[in-house]
Amino acid sequence: MASNGYDANSGAKISFLDSLGPVHPGGIKNLTKLQKLVRLCQYGVIGSLEHFFTWYGEKVACNPRTAIAACILATFLGGLGLIRFYEEGDAASLVIPRNSKFRNDIDWLDNNFPQEIRVHRIIYEADNVLTPTVIKAIYKQRKDLEKLTMQDKTFKDMCIKVPILKFPENLQLTDPTVTNIPNKEDEDWGFDDEFEKDGLPTISPNVSLGGLLNYFIPNKDLDLDMLQRYSNDFYPVPYCAVAQSTELACYEENIVELWGDSGSYNQESDALIESLTEEDILRTINTNNISNIFLKEKNFKEMLGGIKYNHNGEIIGAGAVLIKFYTSVNVSAVKLFGTASRGEKIDTVSYSFEGEMIKLLTNKTEFPAEMVSYVSVQRQFFESFVGQTFKDSDKLGMGYALVFIYVNFMLSKLNCVEQRVWLSCVGILSVAMGMILAYGVCSAFGWFYSAAHTVIPFLLLGIGIDNIFVITQAYDTLESSGVPLSLGKRFGKTMGHAGVAVSVTTFTDVFAFLVGSNTVLPGLESFCIYAAVSILAIYLMQVTHFLAWMSLGQFKLSFKFFCFLF
Template sequence: MDGKKNGAINSTNANGHVSNGDINSSKEELKLSCLQKISHKIISVLETAFYRLGRIIGTHPWRVMIIATVVTGLICIAAPFTFTESADGDDTLWVPVNAKVLDYKSWVESVFPSTVRFGTMIFVSNNVLTPTVLSAMWSIYNSSLSLTTGTNNFSTLCIQSGSNCLVNSILELWSYDETTILALSQADIKTKINSATSSPMYYNSYDVTTVLGGEVYDGSGDIDSASATKMTWFIQGDDAVQAQAEAWEQLLIDLGRNGHSDISSTYVFAIRSFGDEAGGAIRGDIAFLSAGYVIVIVYITIMLGKFNCLEQRFGLAIAGVVVVGMSIGICFSLASLCGFEYGPLHSVLPFLLLGIGVDDMFVIVGALKNLSDEQQKLPLNERIGKALRHSGASITVTSLTDIMAFFIGATTLLPALRSFCIFAAFGIIALYGLSTTFFVSAMAVDVKRAAARLNACCCFYKHKPEYKPNNCSQKEYLPTFILKFYAPHLLKFPVKIVVLVLTAALFGLTIWGTVNLEQKFEEKWFLPSDSYAYDYLTASDKYFSSGQEQAGVYCKSIDYFSKKTEMDSLYTQLTASNYVVNGTVDSWFKSYTDWLSTTSDAAVTAQIDGTTKYPLDSTKFYDLLYQFVTTETTGLRFSRNLKFSNTSSVLGLTGSKISFYHPSVKDTVEGFNVLDGIQSLVAGIAGSDCFPYSQIHLTWESNKVIRQELYRNIALAAVCVFIICLVLIANIWTSLMVFSCVALTFVNVGGFMHFWGLTIDVVTCVQLILAIGLAVDYSAHIGHCFMTFQGGRNERVKATLVEIGGPVISGGFSTFLAFVLLAVSKSYVFTTFFKVLFLVVIFGLFHGLVYLPVLLSMIGPAAYLSADRRYQHDQKEKDEENGVDNYAMEKQFPPPDYDNDTKDKVYIPPPDYTPPMTRKYSNRVSPEKR
């Protein structure tokens, strides 16, 4: 109804009485628009379905609870057999499934299996280029050689480079010789580091800046001092020695954490560190889950019931938490059956489902509390049916929007995000089903218990008839506050203006923050902030901000003999490229051809062309190459970069690698620009025969699509949310107003994320999608409830706030309580979850309970045709004070639907009816004055 002066208004209330609108059209057939017909049909179907479900549950509560429990058990049976967990540190979780880099990674791991492990230390001092610090470093190096696990020590586990174990540090310039290093002077050190161009141990080109941090240069451009340096040990990682290698790494970690008295700070990291620390952080913080559940149980016990032995609802609170637990089991089982893995993001699922589930429970219990005095006298099944009639439709809106938001998120290309969204969607589906069956059944049982005067905590004890609950417990503080203070003040015109201005100001401020929200993602964020591994990575970022990431150009099984031009071009263009650190390209092909050009070995010169200094044929090319990397000093280091094949006694190569380092990248955009640039460079020279690959490419590839994926998911989720609101709220104007709350909340959250130092990454992507769903919860309940009341706009808003405001506040606060302990977590996933959810709750409640009521009071649409409730609190209280019953006429002849601003709608009683007293209402004209 839109309040038009000539609109024909006919509707039937719950008691079967017809309310007549315009007297001149009381007999005309009601004319409805297409949208109104759809609206009426949808609401009627939903409310009828939930009413019937409520009657069934009220009649057979125990039977429904048992059926829900059995179904849940059957679904959860599969979980132990299908549940899989992604490996700690699995970096492919964050990479788009269609990314080329995944194919490159797969090829590299198959041809060059990752059997190399490492441990590394960063040494920090005022100046590490001093005899004292270098002596201390040698002492740590020497101690590492004696670290023994079982029968293995470093010499038996190390990666060999020629005849030496591979340990990269500045000490290799002096070949780790104790006598030489301990005798160094300051001048000796400065001369060496500024003149070294190759390693005397491994015979590769050497750039000291790759192992120095915080360099200070003198007036002549030479390195004078440095704040940090690092040392890296390389060990074998084959399956046969993996356990021993991991044990040795732990010994090295312990050695590094002990430090040295002559070095200010020592930071250590190893291959095992990420899995140990990241997994441990999340598993350790699960203790917060238990504490959060206890807090929520206490809170909902207080809010759902009353402070007396009879009306307290501790059992119902436990049933609510059981519903959340059952939903967690269902989502784990169904998602695992669909082939999705449990990942590092999934640890927040229990908190998420707890917060959402409790919201729905407050709405259901609130609907039961708000039944009229006459309805409270109905049989139990009728009361449950009427309570579920309105609350069921309301939680349908919020649940469907959450579900659709997560299913939209599941279409992402990022596996970790996709998996989490599937788990969450199944969890919310389970919550919705169990809340409207198991929890409502528990509520019916609790009502029966209270009616039988059984104790709330000990249901075997029956209170005597003379027992009366204390007066304090009978007071409804929150509804009274809303009725007496909050709603009347909010609906004052000056307050409405202040609310709208404040909303606009918040929007302006936060849209600037949202636009400036940075995109950034670092794997170290998954480490606890107080861990040694996090400290190492932080020190690495600080002192080695040059960010020189090791990479390589890998070439497949091609005819290398005939590809001389391409291989030479690769070296030349890589050396000159801005995507490669100058002097770090280490090409086996270049070293090999240099050796061929300079060797005087007669056996070699006999097999090469005298002019080109190149092998005469393919066979000689591979034979001489094998000789070069197995016997020549300058070629030994390349043995790890070449994979020889031997078919029919003819050598060949199945793969090769040219090593280099990427330069620093100052931000995410520059990172994926480097990635695109190096991929284009290599493809332009060698086509599909060769490709660049590095571990850092996985991160860059992830960052490359995160923003696009976020925008796509948000846009699709927003469209779905609006459509669902439109279909289920069934009024375009109310749906638009609810959607404006969602949009404003989302912008506010994004803006304050920027102010709080958060960025766009895979973790916040999940939570921003979640924000859309949760933001709907607070406003959709208000919008839907508003449509179920007859009366003027202000009256309907007040009725809505009194009925649903309390449950919405309680639901929001319980959501906050569910995750508040995460604020002190050391896990990035948990702390970020707290920050974003905190913002969602604050701004969601503001827009749902402040902004939306003001908007509805000013431009809200008319109620549903099926609306049979009316706000009468204020006038009823005045009449009761005067001892007058002015509702006799309204009870027999309910008033028509109307608008606050419309003054010409008249209530016309039958000619033979004489009311005991005639009263003028604020929105209608009395018969005497008509």
């Protein structure tokens, strides 16, 4: 055995590496120089930590109020970083590596050609959606949609409008804004020739026309080819006047278009819907492919799901129907005033209007009992990525309450003096303070928060409570040894053992998450950074804030005070 660098038996001087002593029955001689160096590093690190935490524990126990104030101040200052806290709602920012070519291309397109059209979907389900009660419920929601307003904007102001394929009434064929009217004497002008070819009379361009369709193409069916031919032949007059006077309707894909009236939902369509029977609905679905809103052919059977047929191949029922609405974004307002929602470019009015749409379309109070709906307003997609911070607050609160009961049961003893209710509260509070400090620091450095981060508070709770158990168990073990020590020395000895244990586990966890932050996925990188900083912050709070409160409790306990609080 070595003493002061000399062998106790022979008195010969030995090296420091040999002074470490045997680690197995074979003795120190069986260790190589490298093994001895590794063992030296191991003992050196552990010994240094023991010396540091012995000193640190004694300082905290002797100055608990100063330690508590320092922790509160650090939490406050770190929490100021939460001013920059934000949740990332852009899916591309969560999974596509920064500075990648694909990410740069997406950002360029988004900045230069932002998406203006927004699509909203509703699926209505019932045993049979082709019944009067279901059709009336769908129609009522469609009518209520027109009543929505947001800052003097209605659904008709927000929707994508398309022309209705009918000629406007009371149309003046001449357009005073058109100046490049061709000379009818020109050999290339085929206005009269075209009419003579079709057997139609020539007209003066100054005629006021109420029935332009009958005048131009009597006894002929109106179709797109004919309209295209007339738009080519009769441009700019009378085509421009017709085009500018054409009625517009909000583009949609809705089964109730079958019962519209000449391009709108009016009193005629109200009465028609109210008098519908199931036979009327089935006959219309099977025989009518004309939208009475847009006055054009449309395959309404494609909107149906779970279709049932009879032996003749006719539809006799359907289990679901898909409805689509289309609205637009004011891109100019987004460029001037910024976006209303992180992750997508949308102006404030459109964002608020979609919020009202969600409230309306998710209201099922007037649905028949067998009818349900599934709403997908485009705003909801990005809201599923953001706003997650407090959505699990009820589960988090319940988890913390259960852990508090468990911690109090483990820390307290079955007497009135050594109840540690408030010490358990302080342990939970130390975890919360560490989270505030860590989240503030991460936010200050620009790291975003996402839906995946919501698991971190539960992870931190388990790690933080484990540190509490290690510290209190080390103190109780020292107390049971009966060694007479002052309060400061006792906590110094306690932290000399517990501090090393919690430090090794904490630094292992922190290192593991820092390694994980080396990923190219931005969402995972941010998650690992938040977890690593949070674990470190809670560790500092447990070995300082919790230890200070514990020393105050033990001080009162040493005088046999009724220590229900600590």
